[in-house]
Amino acid sequence: MNYSYTDYFAQIYDDVMRQVPYSFWFRYLKDLLKYYKSEPEQVLELAAGTGNMTVNLVKLNKIDRVIALDLSSAMLDKSMENFADKFPYFNKLSAQKNKTKAVVKTAKQRQVELLFLEKNMSKFKLANKVDLIVSFFDSLNYLTEKDQLVACFTSAADSLSRDGLFIFDMNSLARIRTIGNRSIVLEGEDYTCFWQDIVYPENNLWQVKLKICPDHQDIPCFEELHTERGYKINTITSLLKKSGFSAVDIYQAFSFREGRDSSDRLYFVAALNKKRLTETQTQFKKYYYLIKNFCDYSYLNLKYSL
Ligand SMILES: C[S@@+](CC[C@H](N)C(=O)[O-])C[C@H]1O[C@@H](n2cnc3c(N)ncnc32)[C@H](O)[C@@H]1O
Secondary structure (H helix, E strand, O other): OOOOOOHHHHHHHHHHOOOOOHHHHHHHHHHHHHHOOOOOOEEEEEOOOOOOOHHHHOOOOOOOEEEEEEOOHHHHHHHHHHHHHHOOOEEEEEEEOOEEEEEEEOOOOOEEEEEEEEOOOOOOOOOOOEEEEEEOOOHHHHOOOHHHHHHHHHHHHHHEEEEEEEEEEEEOHHHHHHOOOEEEEEEOOOEEEEEEEEEEHHHOEEEEEEEEEEOOOOOOOEEEEEEEEOOOHHHHHHHHHHOOOOEEEEEEOOOOOEOOOOOOEEEEEEEOOOOOOOOOOOHHHHHHHHHHHHHHHHHHHHHHOO
């Protein structure tokens, strides 16, 4: 058992994650983009999964091309279903091996090209550069070896336009080490999911063993193993620099406070151009976003009791 995001888990993923405040995450992304004066036209999402953030990315004002990359074809299939459910106009144009092209119309009747790519985020190459690359929900922690991270960051650097941004979140080292061993049972409408967290603090590893049993006696239970590794901020920063990025800002998730190894979730903003992260900043702007995000985060705490 050394695989994850199989067909069955993809089917129940959105139900298991129904409490995840993706719309708040999207608001935070928009704040980061405003802060760095970025108005992307093309975006690549790494480990895009079932598309919970991808469906939001098409709403960015100037976006005309969105690429959703993931290793799991089952997750990408689910993402296309989600697009078809959420948008009255969603049309598949072509489907080749590992690559599906589609088009969607937003509420403002803007047409956005979509490309669903079944690929490893440690090894990808795009035909055309994009001006934003993103990844959410600790997907980068699934790269458990430093050379996988370097390969991913190098592919990202090669795929990004000169003034583009690479924005991703990660579970911090502190979070991975302190998740704790526990077992829970998640009851869905037509399945039971046995979830076991196993932490190896000495190796900075967190594993989740899942056993998913459909409530149907003829369908056997499925098992999956998920493995994430936590890294020090300095490690990620130096791997980004080794891969071609010149500037990196690190935040505590959903805030404009500096990220630390003791923070729970971290957001990294990386740029190829050394001056890209500083040239648009003023002290006033920094304080404005600090206060705005403090208010937003307090609101989130109340709303979701996180
Ligand atoms: C926790 S899920 C997050 C999915 C999505 N980003 C979200 O916010 O819901 C992690 C995703 O990473 C993908 N993944 C894991 N390792 C990968 C790899 N090496 N290359 C591409 N995708 C990968 C999985 O298939 C899964 O869809």
